[in-house]
Amino acid sequence: MITDPTNKNVKTEEYFINMGPQHPATHGVLRLILTIDGEIIKNVEPDLGYIHRSIEKMCERDSYQQIVHLTDRMDYLSSHINNEAVCLTVENALELEVPERVKVIRTIISELTRIASHNLWWGVMGMDVGALTTYFYGFRDRELINDIFEETCGARLTMNYNIPGGLMFDIHPNFVKRVKDFIAHFKTKLPEYDTLLTGNVIFQKRTKGVGILTKEDAISFGASGPVGRASGYSCDVRKHHPYSAYNQVKFNESLKTEGDTFARYQVRIQEMWESMAIIEQLIDNIPAGDYKVATKAVIKLPKGEFYQKVETARGELGVYVNSTGTKNPYRVKFRSPGLSNLSLLNHIATGGKIGDLVASMATLDIVVPDIDR
Amino acid sequence: MTKETKHLAMTNNNLQTLISGWIPELEFTEENTQFLTITVAPEQLHGLMSQLKSNSETLFDYLFCLTGMDWGKELGVIYHLESTTFRHQLVVKVNTSDRENPTFDSVSDIWKTADFHEMEVFDFFGVTFSNHPNLKRLFMPENWEGFPLRKDYVDEVNMIIK
Numbered sequence: 001m002i003t004d005p006t007n008k009n010v011k012t013e014e015y016f017i018n019m020g021p022q023h024p025a026t027h028g029v030l031r032l033i034l035t036i037d038g039e040i041i042k043n044v045e046p047d048l049g050y051i052h053r054s055i056e057k058m059c060e061r062d063s064y065q066q067i068v069h070l071t072d073r074m075d076y077l078s079s080h081i082n083n084e085a086v087c088l089t090v091e092n093a094l095e096l097e098v099p100e101r102v103k104v105i106r107t108i109i110s111e112l113t114r115i116a117s118h119n120l121w122w123g124v125m126g127m128d129v130g131a132l133t134t135y136f137y138g139f140r141d142r143e144l145i146n147d148i149f150e151e152t153c154g155a156r157l158t159m160n161y162n163i164p165g166g167l168m169f170d171i172h173p174n175f176v177k178r179v180k181d182f183i184a185h186f187k188t189k190l191p192e193y194d195t196l197l198t199g200n201v202i203f204q205k206r207t208k209g210v211g212i213l214t215k216e217d218a219i220s221f222g223a224s225g226p227v228g229r230a231s232g233y234s235c236d237v238r239k240h241h242p243y244s245a246y247n248q249v250k251f252n253e254s255l256k257t258e259g260d261t262f263a264r265y266q267v268r269i270q271e272m273w274e275s276m277a278i279i280e281q282l283i284d285n286i287p288a289g290d291y292k293v294a295t296k297a298v299i300k301l302p303k304g305e306f307y308q309k310v311e312t313a314r315g316e317l318g319v320y321v322n323s324t325g326t327k328n329p330y331r332v333k334f335r336s337p338g339l340s341n342l343s344l345l346n347h348i349a350t351g352g353k354i355g356d357l358v359a360s361m362a363t364l365d366i367v368v369p370d371i372d373r
Numbered sequence: 374m375t376k377e378t379k380h381l382a383m384t385n386n387n388l389q390t391l392i393s394g395w396i397p398e399l400e401f402t403e404e405n406t407q408f409l410t411i412t413v414a415p416e417q418l419h420g421l422m423s424q425l426k427s428n429s430e431t432l433f434d435y436l437f438c439l440t441g442m443d444w445g446k447e448l449g450v451i452y453h454l455e456s457t458t459f460r461h462q463l464v465v466k467v468n469t470s471d472r473e474n475p476t477f478d479s480v481s482d483i484w485k486t487a488d489f490h491e492m493e494v495f496d497f498f499g500v501t502f503s504n505h506p507n508l509k510r511l512f513m514p515e516n517w518e519g520f521p522l523r524k525d526y527v528d529e530v531n532m533i534i535k
Contacts, residue, residue, distance in 0.1 A: 049512035057522055057532075219434050219457055222486030233457070240460060304405030307453065309437070318438045318453070335438040335453075343489040372512065 014042055019357075021050050027124065027361075028368025032345075039353050044346040052372040059332035064090050064164055064299040067332065072158040074334065075370035077117040078312035081110050083162035085319045088243055089308040090164040093301040093323065100245075101289040102166040104282050107245040108179065109152070109161065111275040115186070116145040117313035118268050118275075121365045125265065126197050128362040129206050134197055141189055148178050164299060166292025179283055183276050190272055198269065207262040211348040211360030214259055221347070222340035225315025226267040227364055231259035237311035249281045261356075264363035298327050314338055314365055338370035382461035383430065385409040391431070395424055408453070408464040418467050419478040425454060425463070426483050432456045433463060436484040441494035443524045444468065448475045448500055479505035497522035 014037045021031040029050035035043040055074065059067045068086045072079030084106055091098060123138025146156040151172045153161040161168055197203050213223065218231040228235040236253040238246040254270035256263035301323035309318045315337030322331040341364050349357040383391070388409055389401050399421070400412040413421050425433040438453035449468035455461070469475045479502035481487040491502045492511040499520035502508060510517065519526050 049514075052512045054521060061533075217485070220485040222436060222484070235457075302405075305407075305410075307407065307438070316437065320438060320440055320451075320453075322442070331440075331442060333438065333440040339489055339493075340486050343486060347485075 012038055021047075024127075027366060030366070030368045030371075034354070034357075036354065041349050041352055041354060041357055044349050044357065046342055046345065048372055050372065051369060053369075055373045056332050056334065059329055061328060063327055064301065064329070067329070068162060068164070069160055071334070072160060073369060074336065074373055075312055075314055075317070075338065075367045076157055077120060077367055078113055078314060078317075079157060080106075080113045080159045080161060081310055081312045082317060083159060084110060084244070085308055085310040085312075085317050087162045087164050088310065089306050089319045089321050090299060090301065092308060093304070093306045093321070094164075094295070094299070096165060096293060096295070098166050098293060099289045099291070100287040101291060103245040104248075104286050105167060105171055105291070106162065107249070108279050108282050108286075109149075109159075110244070111278045112145050112148065112179070112182075113159075114275050114313045115272050116142045118272050119145075121268060121313075121362075122193060122197075125362045126203075128358050129203060131197060131200070131203065134193075137189075137192065137196065141186055144182050144185065148175065148182065151175070151178070163292065165295040166290070168292075170291040171286075176283055176286070179279060183279060183283075186272075186276065190269070193269065198265070204262060206355070206359050207265060207363075208258075208260060210261045210352065210356045211363070212258075212260045213344060213348050215257075217344065217347065218259070221344040223315070223344060224337050224340065225311070225313070225365075226254070226264055226271065227315065227341050227344075229254055230256045230263035230267045230363075232257040235316065237309050237316050241309055243308070243310060245282060246278075249278045251278050261359050261363045268363075268365075300325060300327050301329070309335075312337060314367065314370065315341060334373055336370045336373060338366045338368075342366055342371055380459050382456075382459045388431070388461065388463060391428075392421075392425070396421060406464070408462055410464040410466060412466045412468070415467055415469055415477050418465075419480065419483075422452070422465065422480050423483050425465070431461075431463075432458045434458070434484075436480070436486050436490075439487060439490035439494065441498040441500060441522060442468075443498060443522065445524060446470060448472060448498055448523075450477060450494060450500065452480070475500045476503055477501075478503055479508075481505055496520075499523065 014035055017034045019032040019034055021029045031047040033045040055070050068083050071082035071086050074082055119138045119142035123135040126134025150156045152175055153159055213231045215232045218228045218233045224235050239253050251274045254267045256267055303325040306321045309316050317337055318335030320333040321329050324330045348360055393399055396417055402410050425431050433454040433456050435455045435457050437455050440451040442449045442451055447468040447470050449466055452465040454463045467477055479491055491505055494500050495508055496510045496513050497520055
C-alpha cells in the first residue's frame with residue numbers, strides 16, 4: 001500500500017480500457033477504446049460497425065418508395081424526419097408540389113418527433129449523471145406523443161407516415177385535439193424538468209465547463225444540431241434552408257456560446273419550448289385539401305444529382321441521390337448527424353475524467369444506428 | 374437572424390469566375406444538379422481545397438458531406454461545401470481511373486470532419502487518402518476482403534439481389 005501519495009517513486013502507466021459495446025452510457029452497440037492514465041483520459045477511439053446494415057447499398061437495389069422505409073431504422077428517434085428527407089428529395093427531383101396540408105402536417109409531426117426525442121434524451125441524460133428519476137418523467141411525457149403517433153399512423157416509433165407525394169393517410173379526427181391537449185400538458189411539465197435537474201447544484205457542477213467545444217472546432221468537425229448551436233454556431237437547417245412549412249412559422253434558433261455540456265443541455269430544453277411554439281402556430285390552421293398527390297406506381301427520377309438536408313432531433317441529415325434515370329438510384333449517401341458529432345468526442349473528452357466523458361457523451365445525444373447506417 | 378447572414382453570398386457565376394482564376398484547368402458544370410460543381414484533377418485537389426477554405430471571398434469552412442463514388446470505370450469522391458459566413462454552396466468532385474490503388478490527398482487537415490468520413494470511404498470503396506492521420510476501416514472488420522459499396526463487389530452469402 002502506498003502510504004505517501006506524493007511519493008515520487010510511484011510510477012503510473014497508461015493503459016487501455018473498453019467502454020462498451022454493451023454499456024448503458026454508450027446508448028447502443030458502440031465500443032469506445034479509452035486510453036487512460038489514472039482517471040485522466042488520453043484518447044478515445046470509437047470502434048464502430050456492430051450493427052451496420054449497409055443501408056446505402058440496399059438503397060441501390062430498392063425503389064424510391066422502399067428507401068423511405070429503410071431510413072427510419074437509422075436515427076429511430078427522428079424516424080418521421082428521416083422519412084421526410086427522402087420524400088423531399090424525391091419530390092424535388094420530380095418537381096412535385098405537395099399540398100399545403102401535407103407540408104403543415106409534416107411540420108407538426110416533425111416537431112412532435114423532436115420533443116419526443118428530446119424527452120428521451122433528457123431522461124437518459126439525468127440517468128447518465130446519476131439522477132434516475134428523470135428517466136421516468138421523460139418517458140411519461142414521451143408516451144403521450146407516441147400515443148398520438150399510434151392513433152395517426154399505427155406506429156409509435158418507426159413511423160412510415162411519409163410517402164413520396166404526401167402522407168400515407170390523412171390525420172385522425174382526434175389529432176388536433178390530442179396535440180393541443182399534449183401542448184397544454186407539457187407546458188406545465190417542462191418547468192418541472194428545470195426544477196428537477198437544470199437547477200440542481202450537483203448536476204451543474206457535473207456539466208458546467210465540461211467538454212468544451214469552440215465554435216471554430218464545431219464547424220470544422222461538421223457538428224450540427226444542438227451540439228453545434230451550443231457553441232454559438234448557427235446551423236439550424238430549418239432557418240438556413242427552410243423546407244415544408246418552416247418558412248411560415250416564427251421561432252428562435254436556440255443558441256448558446258459556452259460550448260460546454262451544460263450549454264448543450266440548455267439548448268435542447270429551449271428547443272422543446274420552440275417546438276411547442278411552432279406547433280401552436282400551425283395546429284389551428286391546418287389547410288384543407290388532399291393529403292397526397294398521386295405519383296406513378298414506379299417512380300423514376302430524372303438523370304442527375306439531388307441533395308436535401310433536414311434538421312433531425314440530432315442535427316443535419318443530408319440525403320444525396322445520384323440517379324441515372326432508372327427506378328433505382330445509382331448511389332445514395334446519408335450524411336448522418338451522429339457520425340460527425342461522434343467524431344469530435346475525442347477532442348472534447350481528452351484531458352478530462354471518465355465521469356466527464358459520460359456527461360459529455362450524453363449531450364452529444366448519439367443514436368448508434370444513425371452512425372452505423 | 375444572426376449577424377453572419379448579412380454577408381452576401383456569391384452567385385455561381387461569380388464563384389466560377391473567381392475560382393477559375395486560381396487554377397485554369399478546372400471543369401465547371403451546373404447541369405443536372407442544384408449546386409455549382411467543379412471537377413478537379415487529383416494532384417490539384419489539396420491546393421484547391423485549402424484555397425476554398427482560406428480565401429476571404431469564398432470561406433468554405435463547412436464540409437457538410439463527403440461521398441465516395443464508384444462511377445463504373447472510375448472511382449471518385451464528392452465534397453459538398455458550404456460557407457457559414459456567406460452561405461453559398463459548392464460541390465467539388467475528384468476522380469481516378471486507377472481501381473487498384475486509388476489515392477487522393479486527404480483534406481482532414483483542412484476540415485476535421487474529413488477524418489472520419491475519409492475512413493468511411495476507405496472502408497467501403499478502398500480509396501486511400503495520403504497524409505490521413507489514422508486511415509483504417511471504420512465499420513467493417515479489418516480482415517474483410519473487398520469493398521462493399523463498389524459496383525463490382527460480389528458477396529453471394531450476405532447480399533440479396535433482386
